[in-house]
Amino acid sequence: MISADVPDIIIGRLPVYLRALNLLLEEGREIIASQELADKLGISSAQIRKDLSHFGEFGKQGTGYEIKYLREQLRKILKVDRELDVALVGAGDLGHAIAHHGNFDRNGFHIVAVFDHNPQKIGANMGRFQILGSESMPTVIQEMGIQLAIIAVPADSAQQVADILIKAGVRAILSYAPITLNVPSKVRVQYIDPVVHLQRMTYYL
Amino acid sequence: MISADVPDIIIGRLPVYLRALNLLLEEGREIIASQELADKLGISSAQIRKDLSHFGEFGKQGTGYEIKYLREQLRKILKVDRELDVALVGAGDLGHAIAHHGNFDRNGFHIVAVFDHNPQKIGANMGRFQILGSESMPTVIQEMGIQLAIIAVPADSAQQVADILIKAGVRAILSYAPITLNVPSKVRVQYIDPVVHLQRMTYYL
DNA sequence: TAGATTGTTAATCGATTAACAATC
DNA sequence: TAGATTGTTAATCGATTAACAATC
Numbered sequence: 001m002i003s004a005d006v007p008d009i010i011i012g013r014l015p016v017y018l019r020a021l022n023l024l025l026e027e028g029r030e031i032i033a034s035q036e037l038a039d040k041l042g043i044s045s046a047q048i049r050k051d052l053s054h055f056g057e058f059g060k061q062g063t064g065y066e067i068k069y070l071r072e073q074l075r076k077i078l079k080v081d082r083e084l085d086v087a088l089v090g091a092g093d094l095g096h097a098i099a100h101h102g103n104f105d106r107n108g109f110h111i112v113a114v115f116d117h118n119p120q121k122i123g124a125n126m127g128r129f130q131i132l133g134s135e136s137m138p139t140v141i142q143e144m145g146i147q148l149a150i151i152a153v154p155a156d157s158a159q160q161v162a163d164i165l166i167k168a169g170v171r172a173i174l175s176y177a178p179i180t181l182n183v184p185s186k187v188r189v190q191y192i193d194p195v196v197h198l199q200r201m202t203y204y205l
Numbered sequence: 206m207i208s209a210d211v212p213d214i215i216i217g218r219l220p221v222y223l224r225a226l227n228l229l230l231e232e233g234r235e236i237i238a239s240q241e242l243a244d245k246l247g248i249s250s251a252q253i254r255k256d257l258s259h260f261g262e263f264g265k266q267g268t269g270y271e272i273k274y275l276r277e278q279l280r281k282i283l284k285v286d287r288e289l290d291v292a293l294v295g296a297g298d299l300g301h302a303i304a305h306h307g308n309f310d311r312n313g314f315h316i317v318a319v320f321d322h323n324p325q326k327i328g329a330n331m332g333r334f335q336i337l338g339s340e341s342m343p344t345v346i347q348e349m350g351i352q353l354a355i356i357a358v359p360a361d362s363a364q365q366v367a368d369i370l371i372k373a374g375v376r377a378i379l380s381y382a383p384i385t386l387n388v389p390s391k392v393r394v395q396y397i398d399p400v401v402h403l404q405r406m407t408y409y410l
Numbered sequence: 411t412a413g414a415t416t417g418t419t420a421a422t423c424g425a426t427t428a429a430c431a432a433t434c
Numbered sequence: 435t436a437g438a439t440t441g442t443t444a445a446t447c448g449a450t451t452a453a454c455a456a457t458c
Contacts, residue, residue, distance in 0.1 A: 018404065019400075062439050093305050180246050196224065198395070202289065202377065212448080251450075257417090268415070
């Protein structure tokens, strides 16, 4: 597993492989060949084998991959073989849906703090969380050593929130705000903008 | 605008350009050079110019791009210069957040029908929508001529929902369900899985 | 005109795939 | 052993970028 520098595009596919393996395990499957996995994901089997080869040898010739084993390896590679704390900023409809979305917890991502700047909301409960004021973000994030954050605030405050998060030590941000964030290169950002996703498909209508 | 066959990866960037142009217009800007836009988006100016060149000539040497004009052209190219009807399947927390997310309407995507299969929910109101039963999906979608759908149901019913939608005439699906859908090649799918997005970043922690 | 920036070409860079020896 | 599938190489394919003539 001497993974010098693996292209980001490959890292991006590993979670999709992992998700498929989880599903196969739930179905009771034990072994899978790259070809069958590829068919399920709509990609080529060579790509799967090549992607995995960046990290080691996980299969067996003539047989395929032991699903449980490959899953554990992928979880280690992606560093999701552990529990991770996540901060959520924004307690609106979207924040509410995120906070209650069981898939995060089920995958080891635990929302441990919810922030909002609306005085009406601060101190109130959103599900099992008490909403904290934005001004406490730096200290709470620093003291809890939180490295992951989700931004679910409107576009016009997203950059400001990102700046505060990064200063407090956050190293990866999942942003639902419809703007491109300006961040230092050591910080990773992923965007979810449903409008952009829809607009990527209307071209083909 | 003789756009024979433009690579999908280029189509995928156009909505991001469009979003940035909208923001610039809101700020009162009238002209922008590819270099400044590139800096804002963290990409190269050559890429922006090359991407646009697939569709025509939209800029002026020595000056840059007239933002309003370029925006209109991009809207036409992406076919978002019109109002589009969208069906939403799934009236849980996520569906609720989607239905109330003003950004869809603001960008011409109008949710016109919300479906759920939970008898407890059918007939109830979710905001301004009355929730329809799943069994009415085929007829409602066909009769309204809906081409776009958003899937916000659990993984285990997503494929079944997709099959019904496609049979009813839907041509593009935005899926929040954490599975890879199996669809005919004429149907476009985009996925939003926040867990996958987070897992794409933990590798770098 | 002088300066700036586009649109486009050609070169570079990187990703995907076909194919097959190795091997279970 | 015979059959199947991996891991890997080399070739192909496609995307990005540097550079500059054209031109506003």
